[in-house]
Amino acid sequence: MxxxxxxxxxxxxxxxxxxxxxxxxxxxxxxxxxxxxxxxxxxxxxxxxxxxxxxxxxxxxxxxxxxxxxxxxxxxxxxxxxxxxxxxxxxxxxxxxxxxxxxxxxxxxxxxxxxxxxxxxxxxxxxxxxxxxxxxxxxxxxxxxxxxxxxxxxxxxxxxxxxxxxxxxxxxxxxxxxxxxxxxxxxxxxxxxxxxxxxxxxxxxxxxxxxxxxxxxxxxxxxxxxxxxxxxxxxxxxxxxxxxxxxxxxxxxxxxxxxxxxxxxxxxxxxxxxxxxxxxxxxxxxxxxxxxxxxxxxAAMIRTLFLSMGELNKGARRPASVPPISLKTIGVVGAGFMGAGIAYVSALAGLEVVLLDRTIEEAEKGKAHSHKLMTDQVMKGRAKTADRDALLARIAPSADYAVLGGCDLVIEAVFEDPKLKAEVIGKISSVIGKDCILASNTSTLPISGLGKAS
CATH class of the missing domain: 3.90.226.10 (2-enoyl-CoA Hydratase; Chain A, domain 1)
Known part of the structure; x- marks a missing residue:
């Protein structure tokens, strides 16, 4: 044969x-x-x-x-x-x-x-x-x-x-x-x-x-x-x-x-x-x-979820003038349900995360979400205690916008209110570096409008 x-x-x-x-x-x-x-x-x-x-x-x-x-x-x-x-x-x-x-x-x-x-x-x-x-x-x-x-x-x-x-x-x-x-x-x-x-x-x-x-x-x-x-x-x-x-x-x-x-x-x-x-x-x-x-x-689902996703992951749409970058530290502003979830998956991927909210108590509450998720994995035998501890060590709660200055990417994930988001985006823009990427987790508000606040 x-x-x-x-x-x-x-x-x-x-x-x-x-x-x-x-x-x-x-x-x-x-x-x-x-x-x-x-x-x-x-x-x-x-x-x-x-x-x-x-x-x-x-x-x-x-x-x-x-x-x-x-x-x-x-x-x-x-x-x-x-x-x-x-x-x-x-x-x-x-x-x-x-x-x-x-x-x-x-x-x-x-x-x-x-x-x-x-x-x-x-x-x-x-x-x-x-x-x-x-x-x-x-x-x-x-x-x-x-x-x-x-x-x-x-x-x-x-x-x-x-x-x-x-x-x-x-x-x-x-x-x-x-x-x-x-x-x-x-x-x-x-x-x-x-x-x-x-x-x-x-x-x-x-x-x-x-x-x-x-x-x-x-x-x-x-x-x-x-x-x-x-x-x-x-x-x-x-x-x-x-x-x-x-x-x-x-x-x-x-x-x-x-x-x-x-x-x-x-x-x-x-x-x-x-x-x-x-x-x-x-x-x-x-x-x-x-x-x-x-x-x-x-046909649409195969194209979107598989074929196009592969092209996207390979940077098929990356402008020729924009080189690839490597993220090390990201900031997440808003430690509610969405922000806490973003912090968790980011830390799970090995990134250092700054999780920021109005008070340190609210930021700590967002980090506790990751503790709960990892504890569930430990109880099911899908992770070890050391894995949980290592992930939690990568999440730093804070209430100080200044700590975002060292981030490569900052994602705002606050409540879907245009005035609140504009205020938060303005504060973020005042402390991040010129090469930092500022992103929004909005699902309903036009990103072009939010961008005017940056």
Whole structure:
């Protein structure tokens, strides 16, 4: 096999390991080329009698961040060109096949007759987690950096490579819907308790644990392909089902006001899919996915939240005459809800923060917000006491505008009153240096008007 994105090796016991390690990238993502190589691996494992099964592992710190969204955007561009040259019918057929290609690939993996196991470490999200779900066994690194999840809803999409159908067959329907609607990232212990993975191991042992499962006789059959399989929450049209679906529909409408097509399509995919055999259910999911992928809402969210965000972070709109700067100390004026939150995330990012308010007591109260948030993280085991102490040491409460003189950036975050903001901006302007950036946290007042006070 001629592979660029994977390394493929087989040990003496006949257990293969496909190590996903894309060159030139810090994170594995799903591209057309990755799909083509994965199909080669699946067919090799299925056809080679000397291979018992295959472990899919990562050569990077994380398993996968999911699909390359620029690839999905390109599908839309190809569809538009084909529609113009060949007509809607041919373009729609092309787009549907493109949209379901990953779903078909994963279905081929789970029905090839040989066991596949996923060795998960770091982030395993979106289409990457859908790949793991198609594997017959999943072992997850039991550490703070490892997460699994399906966050597609956050970029205007929903899981379209079998995720809606496999998740809804692994756990109670209500839990499955909640997980996908929220786009949650699940920690190891919770993932095992929810049935998303079958085993946990130390990071350095995940591959060996996956190999052992295959060596010990792991079967290449998914639960939903067993004739005796029963849905965790029972049939859709049953007394139990009727306790799930009407409330789920009501919650969807309450939370979205019917403005998020992807959330509606997700709900419909699960509702219809759970009434069908797996292959037909996947086809239903693919039809909804193709429809959403072509929607203006998904296109706008992918562009704004992913593609344009990447360009923004790289400084694509930076004027050529303005060099990059490095912030070390920022000032936040106004220690209320917004100001305290800005101080927290800034200190969390490693910046020194001056938190200023009318009195030192009010400024201290704003700092206490960070203490509470970090204490919650400590109680949940997500941070250490030393982390909390270090963050709090980076926040300096004050009631003296003069301390803003050493800041690289000052953000005013006082109440949304134009007179108050103008007064505060004037005071800030009188003490900061000529190279300091003065910003406003306003959400309703024109920034041009506030700028006149500086």
């Amino acid at each position: 001629n592979l660029t994105n994977f390394r493929f090796e087989t040990d003496e016991q006949g257990v293969a390991v496909a190590t996903w390690d894309m060159p030139g990238r810090s994170m594995n993502v799903i591209t057309t080329e990755v799909g083509e190589e994965l199909l080669l691996i699946i067919e090799e494992v299925a056809a080679n009698a000397a291979i018992k099964g295959c472990v899919i592992a990562s050569g990077k710190d994380s398993f996968s961040g999911g699909a390359d969204l620029s690839m999905l955007e390109n599908f839309g561009k190809e569809y538009a060109k084909l529609r113009k040259s060949k007509g809607e019918e041919e373009a729609a057929s092309f787009f549907f096949e493109k949209a379901r290609s990953l779903s078909l690939l994963y279905r081929r993996l789970e029905t090839c007759g040989k066991p596949f196991a996923a060795a998960i470490q770091g982030s395993c999200l979106g289409g990457g987690f859908e790949l793991a779900l198609a594997c017959h066994f999943r072992v997850m690194a039991d550490d703070d950096k490892t997460r699994v999840g399906l966050p597609e809803i956050k970029v205007g999409l929903f899981p379209g490579a079998g995720g809606t159908q496999r998740i809804a067959r692994l756990m109670p329907t209500g839990d499955a819907l909640q997980m996908m609607f929220k786009g949650e990232q699940i920690r190891p212990q919770a993932a095992k308790g929810m049935g998303l993975v079958q085993a946990l191991a130390k990071r350095e042992d995940v591959v060996s644990a996956a190999k052992k499962w295959i060596s010990d006789g792991g079967k290449g059959v998914q639960p939903w392909d067993d004739p005796k399989f029963r849905l965790p929450s029972g049939k859709v049209y049953s007394p139990a089902g009727m306790q799930i679906w009407p409330p789920a529909n009501a919650i969807y409408r309450r939370e979205t006001n019917d403005n998020y097509p992807a959330a509606k399509a997700l709900l419909q995919s699960v509702f219809e899919g759970l009434q069908l055999p797996m292959d037909l259910a996947l086809k239903v999911e693919s039809r909804y996915f193709a429809h959403i992928l072509r929607s203006k809402e998904a």
